[in-house]
Amino acid sequence: MANTGTQGPALPDRFVRFRWWGLLAISFGVALIIMDSTIVSVAIPSIVADLGISSTEIQWVQEIYTLLFAALLLTWGRVADRFGRRRIMFIGVAIFIASSVLCVVASSGAHLIIGRAFQGLGGSMILPTTLALLNANFHGRERAIAFAVWGSTIGGMAAFGPLAGGWLIEYASWRWAFGINVPIGLFILAGLLLFVAESRETRGVPGTDVIGALLSIVGFGALVFGLIEGRSYGWWRAEERASFDIGGMSPVPFAFGIAVVALVGFVLWERARDRAGRGVILDLSLFRIPSFANGNVTALIVSFGEFGLILTLPLWFQNVLGFRAFEAGLALVPLAVGSFVASGGVAALSRMLTPVVVVRIGLSLEVLAVLTLAVLIRPDSTPWLTSPVLFVYGIGVGLATAQLTSVVLADVPVERSGQGSATQSTARQTGSALGIAVLGTAFFTTFRTGTESRLADAVATDPSVGQLVDAVIASSGGTISALAADPRTADVAQAARDAMTDGASRAAYVGAAALLLGLLSSLRIRPGVGADQRTVEPDEPATAG
Template sequence: MATPSETGSLPPGRFVRYRWWGLLAISLGVAMIIMDATIVSVSIPSIVADLGISSTEIQWVQEIYTLLFAALLLTWGRIADRVGRRRVMLTGVVIFVAASLLCAAASSGSILILGRAVQGLGGSMILPTTLALLNANFQGRERGIAFAVWGSTIGGMAAVGPLVGGWLTEHASWRWAFGINVPVGVVILAGLLLFVAESKEEISSAAQRLDLGGALLSIVGFGSLVFGLIEGRSFGWWRPADDALLQVGPLSPVPLAFLLAAVALVCFVLLERRRTNEGKGVILDLSLFRIPSFANGNVTALIVSFGEFGLILSLPLWFQNVLGYSAFQAGLALLPLALGSFLASGGVTSLARIFRPVVVVRMGLGLEILAIASLALLIAPDSTAWLTSPILLVYGMGVGLATAQLTSVILADVPVAKSGQGSATQSTARQTGSALGIAVLGTAFFTTLRNGTEDRVADAVANAPQLAGVVDSVNATSGGSIQALAADPQTAFIADAAREAMTDGASLASWIAAAALLVGLLSSLRIRQAASTVPGGSGPAGTPSGGSEPSGAASPGQEK
């Protein structure tokens, strides 16, 4: 027999009365894992000074978290449907907090990398279950509000992470960038136990056995894909980079990773199709992609995530290395993005009463495109936060409107019993898009920095070849040497050239991000058209699917 949340009614007792406290606990869980993905970036110089880790170890400290996080999302989403979403989230929080303690106490780069890997494991258990729990514990207009808070938390915490990390690094220690997760984790655990109802899928005996083959193929497929996207700039996209530590004969490992990903994911789809036809349990129910809003919404989410990471990638470096801000000041400069995202969450409820969720998504994407294109057009080496703050505020409002409502659109017609799979799928789409965005935008940003700096000082280097190593240091430190070069009158002209080149790189990355968001906006046009063609479809609450409801009926995620 299905649990109350599977049948579409809310669970009884205190879980209904205190469901908004439950929303707070779930949102804190999202905040913890999203913030931790960005909080470390501003702490890296202090970590290097304290532990003396190599550039390769620095890279893996940042990237092992994302790699394991993205690879395991789909598997944990399905396991959560089977054994209980709250149970999996509780386990994930415990693992994440324990890993944070390991990171905070790390005495070497290898221990820190291990801790970050375990954090990625815990985070992959938390994110898909947060959405599934919201889908099961809220209905109608309240579900739309819950999704709005969830989406704004993602957008806001991505910007708050550098602020918190910068403050802790400057006023305490980089170790507190991890240690802060301990008290937060305790609050999350208490909130989940007290205020969030358990929910899981009731399955037939034929589907009892877990799809181990599908789990393995999805982990290998998505893990290899994200590895290739993240490491392409470091190892080389085809041929090995000059300083690459890993190569396979004449090739970089990146194309082989992409080949492995393609083979694994094709085999994954074939296996899931066969098991579905045989009535066996699967990691991903491919029938979900027959729901137009789900299929088209995931494509849009992937494209939008590609574009949205343009600012988060390049702006912290630009603030610190071009404008000379400290880590904390750079975090403050990014704060308007978070404020805009949270402001939008307050207004999205009113908008949802007037407009369909997909229309709110398009409004948000329009604001994002306007803001990021303005930034690409206006930033200069002598810009200040007075220029960027209003732009980031508008951008954050766009993120707040688009992220939550896009989630609402994707999950609107997904049965609650399959919400773990649906949530994990959309989270995987977003993570894949983010990794792709980091790869493409990072390559554009750093290539422009290197080439632009070299071109501007080419004549000086030709006359004084010993300066070539100084110029190379700009790229090797991702612009971190600019301030030191500026302090020396003999190399100040190189610093000026690097500032201009880094600004050009940030502008180019922003233009690419704006173009990707425009493609995402165009892709969102398919969602309404596809959903409106479903004859007599119904969402989890019995609402007509897509846009076919009669006048005055509630759209998915809304009430009349």
């Protein structure tokens, strides 16, 4: 039967014959975003040493990207539906390349922050369009394989990024952490032009929803800001170390208040425009599709559990086990290998099992692996202990992440796949920000209180020990190796190692609980007959809108 959605002229032959090359270009687009985010986190110490930037600038180098990325996803998803998904992705990659060059030549913290802001803009154009292009250009069993490759790229790059970043920083310069984006981006641009068919919505819905776009940007931007900054600024009262406050109050509650008002206003505005038959940023009728509504809830919960682990493990590897940046990245490689192995197995599984069942198998493996880490990790652990567990975790990520995306979009009409993809991406981004906030708080709070309690007697006897404790907490464990090298402060280093291990274990327990909740949530997903089951008959030409 014909693929539902918008009909158009037959695709040029090269788009049909070389569609898998097009998949490679689209997947590299996702890799560009994920790898850049993870490399930057590894590069921060070198950036500080070279540019001498302040702690506030460090924070914004990391977070301006996430803030703009999450705030703009919905808007670009809708724009892509109207003006062409390949076109918007192409522009996004071009912006990402140009902004990476800005970061490479940065001479100050402000310069680097501007470059990162434009990277967030480009990234917000890339991610939803990759999903929409897959949804529009692949069908049936091929679609399951395409989403498996897409999802495995996310899991693999999340682990490969720190490895690449560590190698570049140790043997070249932190500037190459951004410079590597240029050749990859040029490869993506060529692949998009040569092998990816354009698709867009052709329904004539009047009006451009500018107010809806502004409300979504303000709402999601404020929400992500609050989630990210809660630990730094304080969740209610301003922390003593906070660089900004409002009459002693943290700005975080105000951010959440703005988010609630803007997002409620966004929903009401979208409903009113939809009833009037005018164009909207988000078609709320999509949430009447059970697989879409329940799948987005599951995606948010799963991202909560997955991204918190990526935050805590590199810190634990470097500060507790004493790994260099490159060695910490190498320790995460089993996760990437497992993710890629899973992508190879999805084709066989898709012949026997539905995507929802594959999602549940993947989530079960993730829960098992994270629980095992929580139980087994200790201050004297080795990669021989963590590698098999991370490999299993990677397989779970490879199975669950991609097929969950496939399930969420399975029954979304092709002509609205940009909106559906952007909504799914926003749910994941919100979940990851929430996971980083909650798991990061569990990790760092346990680290702080555990170190202080273990050294309480020593601090009471010698107040200078208290200064060492403050220093090791302020550096997020970065001073542990220096303290361990001095016999006079070795006890402080050991107490900090034990406390950080407890923090990593507690964060893993919280992450496992979130993933288990996501697994239970997936039981509510009941896909109908939609894009997931569509095939194109052999005698029917492939079409695109």
